[in-house]
Amino acid sequence: MSSTFAQTNSQSSLEKLPLRSLVFIDSGVEDYDSIAAGVLPGQQVxxxxxxKNGIEQISSEIENYASTNGAIDSVHIISHGSSGSLQLGNTALGSDNIEQYKSQLEKWQTSLAPSADIMLYGCDVASGTGANFVDKFSQLTGADVAASTNITGKDGDxxxxxxxxxxxxxxxxxxxxxxxxxGDLATIVVTNNSDSGAGSLRAAVASAVAGDTITFAPGLAGQTITLTSGQIAIPVxxxxxxxxxxxxxLTISGNNSSRAxxxxxxxxTATNFAVKNLTIANGKTTDTGGAIGTTDEVSLTVDNVQFNNNVADxxxxxxxxxxxxxxxVSNSKFNGNIATAGNDERxxxxxxxxxxxxxxxxxxxxTNNKGINGGAINSLQGKLTIDNSRFIGNDTSAASYATGQGNPGLRGNGGAIYTDRAxxxxxxSGTIKISNSVFQNNKGQGEGxxxxxxxxxxxxVILENTTFQNNEVMALTGSPGGGNPGNGGGVTILSDSTNQGLTITNTSFAGNKANNQGGGLWMRNAPATITNSTxxxxxxxxxxxxxxxLGGAMTLGAPTTIVNTTIADNSAGWVGGGIFADANSVTLKNTVLSNNTAANGGNPWGINQHVTDQYADRGGNFQWPxxxxxxxxxxxxxxxxPKLGPLQNINGALVRPLLLGSPAIDKGVASGAPALDQRGVTRPQDGDTIPGAIVDSGSFEFSSAVVPTPTPAPTPTPAPTPTPTPTPAPTPTPAPTPTPTP
Incomplete structure (x- = not known):
């Protein structure tokens, strides 16, 4: 049955709004937050x-709401649509698959009032054969259903x-x-994998208006759309x-000849562009952006997209x-993308x-991306936030000194990530924040x-709950005068002048190697606090x-406070197997230094094995031997x-646990100690035979009541220390080699 449904929005209509009303807004709708803010009072948004599957989300919310508030009078679904189809989360509900959700939709009847209404706002949902979809939807849910037969939004009503x-x-x-x-709530459906013509992706982009969503027919699952006539341009x-x-x-391929x-x-006029739930592969350009390129003033959103083997010179x-x-960028994978041919700073x-x-x-x-600065990411002035992400096997080893170009020595830095200010x-102000992430087997050639x-x-800069393991940095190929010698096997952090600080919390540096200084960390002009780290x-x-x-674990070029941190089995070729830093620039508290070594350049001095100077003492520190x-x-x-166990993953943290009987148990200073250890275990725990709980030293809080079940992790093998040649020599006064200023 078809009829024109007259809508009213007068003040008097507010009094008639049902008391039990749910409004679902799909996050794929343009500017969905402004729509949410405009929902009339008395309704739950x-x-x-x-x-996630939107039908499942709606089903769960309807059931939960009704169990608390009683039968629902109306349900409003604001999402993109097309004839006989609604886009709900990562799922399209349409005429072709509604039977698949039959039992789930029928279950809605138990939560809806007998005269409940369901309002479908998507464009064209009831147009043409879409009326049959609405009829079926009404039949399964037992509700009265209203839907649009034309465009909903700016270009319609x-x-x-x-x-x-x-x-x-x-x-x-x-x-x-x-x-x-x-915006509009329209969905345009791509029906074939041709590069042009009716039903193609290129034609869909050409016919779309601002605010539209372009989707793909289910029959295109597992297929590839190969772009044979060049990139698809998104107009201003x-x-x-x-x-x-x-x-x-579904894959969109640049055919190794163009961007996607x-x-x-x-x-x-700015442009908002979003790509979701597909793969873009084999894009190529001699410029920038092998899969997706942009002009200025673009807001780009990427969700659940795989980028494979794209190339930009x-x-x-x-x-x-x-x-x-x-x-x-969220929920996405970048594998085998390359930007090395131009040996470009960006x-x-x-x-x-x-x-x-x-x-x-x-x-x-x-994974396995290759660049010149930043094997994975290069950010100039961006306010970079990285969370719950993994960087594996990226590298900048193709970089070389760029004679004749600007900043010729600024190459090869950041095997995974390179930033030039925030x-x-x-x-x-600006902030770089990396949290809950893993960096493994990345390789730089220069710094970091x-x-x-x-x-x-x-x-x-903030680093928290993150692991840097088995990364490596070499010297920059062709760099004259020893510039870019390979500092910071894990991370290099620096500034031309003193910045607003570096915070490292619950973070592990393990098995990283530097050609020059700072096997785990190299820092300059970044006053630091390191807490609960390994x-x-x-x-x-x-x-x-x-x-x-210098500095097997770390080289520090600014005042640093180190609290409840474990520094063990690190090695330096000259001095400072644990820490290289000036006297009075480091403060230690509840920190364990164990079995760090320094080869003294092959000399027999046996000096500066753990540290290079005596540092400020706030108590609770251990050193062995x-x-x-x-x-x-x-x-x-x-x-x-301190009786440390081997490196292992416990509760998601890579740590060196204190073993039963460790003298570091219950020997820390409580004042200023973090409330949790690196794994998230509450401090203090009573870990010895003496009544009363006192915080432990190091990043691991031992509890005699709990025996952890570790996930073994390979213990990196420190670089071998050669047998020193017994030739007397005066004690040196080493100094850090400055890094070239970017």
Whole structure:
């Protein structure tokens, strides 16, 4: 039955709104937060997660709501649509698959009132044969259903022209939101894998209007759309979402000859572009952005997309975001993307970002990407946030000294990540934050085996709950005068002038190797606090007589406070097997230094095995061993074997646990100790036979009541220490070799 459904939004209509009403808004809808803000009072709003099945989300919410509030009077579903189809989360519900959800939709009847209404706002849902879909939807849910037969939004109206049953509910939105909304709720369906013509992706982009979503017919699952006539250009201001959720395994290929997409915008009109739930492979350009390139003023969103084997000569093997862009990447994988041919300073293997706006990466994997600066990511002034992501096997080893180019020595840095500030110099502040992530087997050639983080004086860096393991940095090929000698096997952090600080919390550096200084960490001009962290098995190279091989675990070039941290089995080719830093620049508290070694360049001195100077003492520190020719780390350090277990993963943290009987158990200083240990275990635990719980020293809090079940992790083998040649020589006064200023 077809009828015109007249909508009213007067003040009097507010009084008629049902008391039990749910409004579902799909997160794939453009500017969905403004729609949510415009929902009339008295209704509960639920935002559908675009990464999950929307039908399942709605079913769960309806059941939970009704169990608490009673039978539901109306359900409003605001999402993209097309004839006979609704886009709900990562799933399209349509005429072709509604029977698949029959039992789930029928279950809604137990939560809905007898005269309940369901309002479907998506464009064209009831147009043509879509009326049959609405009829079936009404039959299964037992509700009266209203739906649109034309465009809903800016280029249409908000009337729901088709209804099945008697509709008694008003629209869920206030009139101002509907009048001012700048998008549409339309879905355009790609029906074939041709590069052009009716039903093709290229034709869909050409016919779309701003705010549309382009989806793919389920029959395209597992197929490849090969672009044989070049990249698909997204026009200025045409805000689009391209979503492959309905066609699992769909690939868009640049055919090793072009990008997949190029997004246009300008200073007058920005463009929002989103790509979801598909693969982009074999894109190629001699410029930037092998899979997706952009002009300035673009907001790019990437969700659940795989980028495989894309190539850009100048940077951003997969993606390049230009000036004033924002970039959000989630649930995605970047594998085998390359940007090395141009030996360019902005040569990011996977993602290049040239903007001082937000650059966010969550729950994503970067593997085997190759670049010049940043094997995975290169960010210029971006406010970079990385969470719950993995960087494995990325490298910048193809870089070389760029004679004749600007900043010729600024190459090969950051095997996985390279940053050049976190803000524009005119801005007050910027932050680089990396959390809950893993960096393994990345390789740099210059500075920073895993990450090279250069900052401005107004910037700060936060590393938390993250592992840097088995990364390596070598010297830059062809660099004259020893520049870029290979500092920071795990991470290099520096600034031209003192920045706003470095915070390292619950983070492990294990098995990293530096050709020169700072096997795990190399830092300059970044006043630091290191808490609840582990440095194990990091090393600097050994070269006989080379006094630059400093700081097996870390080289510190700014005041640093180290609290409840374990520094064990690290080695340096010259001095400072644990720490290389100036006297009075480091403060130690509740920290364990164990079996760190320094080869002294092959000389028989036996000096500076753990540290290079005596540091400020806040109590609770342990050192083992102390040989007669060496110094103590602090004046009152306890000299005793802390009895550390091997490196292992416990509760997601890579740690060196205290073993039963360790003298470091219950010997820490409580004041200022972190409330949890590196694994998240509460401090203090009573770990010895003496009544009363006292915090332990090191990053691990031992409890005699709990025996952890570790997941073994390979213990990196420190670089071998050669047998020193017994030739007397005066005690050296080493000094760090400065890093070239970017």
């Amino acid at each position: 639920v935002i559908l997660d675009g990464t 908000w009337n729901l022209e088709f209804s099945k049953g008697q509709i008694e509910s008003d629209l869920a939105l206030n009139s101002d939101v509907m009048a001012n909304y700048q 201001g045409k805000n689009l979402t391209i979503d492959g959720a309905a066609a699992a395994g 997409f190029f997004v246009n915008a300008n200073v007058v 100048k940077g951003g093997g997969a993606i390049f975001g230009n000036f004033n862009n924002t970039l959000t 040569g990011a293997g996977a993602i290049g970002f040239l903007s001082s706006k937000a650059f966010t990466v969550t729950n994503s994997d970067f 803000s524009n110099p005119s801005e007050a 085996g895993a990450a090279y983080l250069f900052t401005g004086s107004q910037d700060k 440095f194990s098995g990091n090393s600097t190279a050994f070269v006989a007589g080379d006094f630059n091989k 102390v040989i007669s020719t060496d110094i103590k780390a602090t004046t009152s350090v306890t000299v005793a074997d």
